[in-house]
Amino acid sequence: MCISIVADTAQCFSTHHFATLIGYGASAVCPYLAFETCRQWCLSKKTLNLMRNGKMQMFTIEKAKNNFKKAINAGLMKILSKMGISLLSRYIFSLLSxxxxxxxxxxxxxxxxxxxxxxxxxxxxxxx
Structure with a gap:
């Protein structure tokens, strides 16, 4: 019997957190507080003023979330490559030393x- 574990967590915001959850068996991770933080950052007055004044490029909530996902994926790939693992599926529940x-x-x-x-x-x- 095969099952998948999806970690729906507010405490996951760095690549180390993702790598640990995946290493212990999570097939997917939903960092809902990190996504909410991206949303709040995009809607904050300071960010909106910087974008309006041209001091920062325009960001949508979706673009901020996508940038977060890209950064996490790049960090995970860096961790895996240092261990000689080429597929994330091989890292799931790997319990490496x-x-x-x-x-x-x-x-x-x-x-x-x-x-x-x-x-x-x-x-x-x-x-x-």
Whole structure:
């Protein structure tokens, strides 16, 4: 049985966040707060004044969102290329050795982050 995980999150705004979610099994990520931030930036008075005065090129909300997506995709491709991976689908749930948990005990890691390591230990399940 195959399933897909879609992470609908407000906490994902950098390439590291995307790479971690994908590495742990997400097939798609919807960073709705990042998209809302793009929208708010386009509609802010300061941005609108800069565009009207010609000090900044005209941006639509869609163009701002597309620029964000392009930047995230470029960052992900850079991360993957450094690891020798050419397809994003090969990175999904890859659990590469770069995934190390800090501050979590082995009990928590075994349940929530299967395949990762926690060399220094940390919080137990009861403490979490």
């Amino acid at each position: 770069c995934f190390t948990c800090y501050g979590l005990g082995n009990e928590v890691v075994a349940i929530a982050f299967t395949g990762s390591v926690s060399n220094i230990g940390g919080l137990t399940l009861d403490e979490v």
